[in-house]
Amino acid sequence: MGKTAPSGPSAQPPTYEGRPLAKPDEDIYDQGLRFDMQTLLGRRKLLAAFGLGVAGIGLAACGKSDDSGSGGTSAENTSTSAGEIPEETAGPYPGDGSNGPDVLEQSGIVRSDIRSSFGTGDATAEGIPMTLELTIKDLANGGAAFAGVAVYVWHANRDGRYSLYSEGITDQNYLRGVQVTDAAGKVKYTSIFPACYDGRWPHIHFEVYPDQASITDSTKAIATSQVALPADVCKTAYATKGYEQSVTNMSKVSLSTDNVFGDDSGALQLGTVTGDVTSGYAVSLNVGVDTGTKAGGGGQAPPGGGEGGPGGPGGTPPSGAPGGGGTPPSGAPPTN
Template identity: 70%
Template sequence: MGTPPPHAATPTLPPTYEGRALPRPDEEVVDQGLRFDVDTLLSRRRMLAFLGIGSATLGLAACGAGPGSSAASTSSSAASSAAAGTGSEIPEETAGPYPGDGSNGPNVLEESGIVRSDIRSSFGEMSGTAEGVPMTLELSIADLANGGIPFEGVAVYVWHCTREGGYSLYSDGITDQNYLRGVQVADASGTVRFTSVFPACYDGRWPHIHFEVYPDQAGITDSANVIATSQVALPQDVCATVYAEEGYEASVSNLSGVSLSGDNVFGDDGGASQLATVTGNVRSGYTVTLPVRIDTTTTPTGGGTGGDGAPSGAPGGGNPGGPPR
């Protein structure tokens, strides 16, 4: 018998990486050249975009940074910082005719005792307590001029109307009260908290809470030091629930006659960045939260005592003793 012919040799396939042939088969993957590296990066970006994963993570992978590397740690910190500063600066709004900051009549910010967390009762030489559904207000202040970090140390002055729709120091019957006004200094997380009562909806305005931000506690006695003036909008469903409670009767019809889109303060954008998140119930109370982003490199354009409407029975702006408007 003759010798059987030898089997045909199996062809050798060129080495590949992620399904692509290596242009330099004898070299390591990291030594395939710039064009190959760029193609690899683009290919991974397309895949991660499909999966919904950010390209920042991809950049670290392409640079060879492992999960425990300093580069990965830096990326995590940067992401956290970016998250804290996400969003635009809160809109500047009017302080309205009842600020109590000295810009239109009385200046409660000069009074000893104004720095407090529970603002339901009057203080100093005044006495009295505002009634209503309990509310905790939490504002988280971010410093956009410094990458959105918590704005520790700023002083936040908050004020709002009673459940009947009046403002202490200004409205008929409560000019001898200074409740529902107070200042807190932001903690390390940039947060201030106030214990209060849920405000009414008075004729012509969407339910809201006023606030001013000052650089520090020492500067609160002069409204010229304000670095931001704005308002918190309250959600309609929560307002409707609260206004079914005793003492809020007038707010039911007032709420039915207004809208966020038609409000003279929130109407330009429907309160997009001023609409609070609210949790809780009428029995245990509500917690109202809002992130407040401030850019101190821009010039404040809010403030002033006009354009906010006036609750019935309260004097108008610019003249503390003037007629309602």
């Protein structure tokens, strides 16, 4: 493709896109690094016309991350800045009013430290300290910082259970909270490292709303997704006291087999993590939100959709459809 061969004794050396080949007798792919870089850089303008850059080429060339999920610890994975965050199920335990309890209508939900319950709840979740920073990008506005949007975050505790729903903690609302993005589009929470429960890769749920006033109506969410946690960090965390069951649960799932992240191994959802079990972990992710596309997440997984429910994979999801009226489940942790 594009290679021009000599046609006679005095013909010029073969060329590719107007440039002489350094190795006329070799294939176009064997011309060496210098030739490859010149070809790559020479196409920058074309890529820019399609909204891509050299980094985009790198992502395309690398393809999916491996099953281990270890790539999330690399700074190179922090961005994926041009991609729209995939829409995912909010699961059966969102606490946003779409399936039973609605913590978003309670005074005190807007907070940065979500380790303790508020209101009538008095419990505090135990576990390895963790901060979560999400940077929301407005893709409908050229990827600018999305200031002033409200982000609701929730996740399981060290035992793999959810406040408001799981047996023994239905009267607690810890590990749930809302923050409004600053001028840089950032929100930051103080929490604990979540467990890996049976049937799911370790993750954190979140919903993005156009403003704080909209959080009392789950149908107004402009994005619903999940943050995947890297395997190497999880394995280290789960080797500590209190996370023993997570070791067994994580051995039975991978990013590529997970029912949420499996379609692309969490390419746009794998968080970057720094820190350690002693000082705590810091998780960060850039979240591209496009208000020009319809938000398709939210609600609970449909029956038979592979998300499962109490008791592990294939279990019966809790009753009640998105929109209210669900019966809070009890017993074992969920699988979405």
